[in-house]
Amino acid sequence: MESKRPYLVEDLSCPVCQDIFKSPVMLTCSHSVCKECLTQFWESKGVRECPLCRKRSSNDPPLLNLILKNVCEAFLHERSSETLLCSRHNRKLELYCLEDNEPVCLVCRDSEKHQQHNFSPISEIAAGLREKVMAKLQAQKNNMKDIQDFKLACNKMAEHITRQVLLAEQNMKEEFEKLHQFLREEQAARIAALRQEEEMQARMMNLKIEDAITDILEFTERIRDTEQDLASDDAFVVLIYGEFS
Template sequence: MASRSEEDLCCPVCQEVFRDPVVLSCSHSFCKDCLKRWWREKPTPQVEPPLNRALKKLCESFLQERDQRSSEALCSLHSEKLRLFCLDHQQPVFKVEFDQTAEHIKVQARHTERQIKEQFKKLRQFLEEEEEARMAALREEEEQKSQMMKEKMEALSREIAALSHTVRATEDELRAEDVSFLNNYKAAVERVHSDRPGQTPGQPDLQHLEQDEGHGLLQSCGEYTVWILENMVL
């Protein structure tokens, strides 16, 4: 569709831009050739109207500008010169299209940035909660093993006290008459064997407690960290 300015410069007879426009007394303008053809069909002689020089110059200027534009690549939507060239599609593009594409890229980048931040926010929250749970389990294990160690030390103290009592009793018997000691020898040996310090059933030894302290949690945390790194998806 022609622009409004082009419509104003069109002859009402041929619907083209004026060629040698002439103006009638009624102020209407026509192409000179269009008017002559129409007059030839009329028997009444007519006085040739004057040339509309201002309109002629305006039409010539318009036609010249239109010819220049037609020699350049124009955008089919905006009727503007294509000033940029897209390397990906190997074709010229209009600047507005370039600006719109650039803005779309910015919007897409901001959207992706928000998604990344949201994912890492969730990941940090999850890791903090997991850290708190692991530390609570470690503290509970520490308390349990401390209590077990305390009970073990108390048992050892009782065994040491019993051995001390046995030693004193044996020393007293050694100071007695030889015959009396020999008569009580079997009972003394049995008493010493029964009072020897040993591990209380159900209680781990101290060396095992020391070596096992936190080992299970550390190994579990290490394996869990590797799992997170291998399965983390943005």
């Protein structure tokens, strides 16, 4: 049976619970989510952000997407009112043939094809199938919740790691700055000691140089006096320097 619906189920499904929207609200990023799903997501996440694009939402309560709500309600009403008919007899399919594993109408039950076959009300078969499918669907929802919880835990761990790295980086910078400051102070102290040693050595050398100059002046004066004496009268030389004979 060909559907006349203008929408796909995916277009009318909440991105969080994957069911047809119930009371859809529109976020500032234009994405829509079930109001209950959004509330639970925000409570578990601790941040008001879109479950799809992670964009932060405003603090104002999100508005009801009335157009989408009406479309979803019309879709559900249309789907619930549809009745599949027997392709051979154009009658409602009320029974299920247990031998051929197919739904049939009352006329099919009495036909030659289904003679001596066993039947069950199709409502009972559908109820059993719904129960099995719902159990699998619930398991999938539980798995999805586990995955969401795991993802949330991973996000928290990633944030924790980032904070720890930033803290370690800050501590490392502070320690290196202390080390650099110590080295600068040590360098300044050693240079000051070197300058002091240099000044002391320079004063000592200046004193020695002054003593040497004094000695040179004294020797120069003695040499000049001796030369003058030697240039004097012979008798004066003998008288003055006779002790050297």
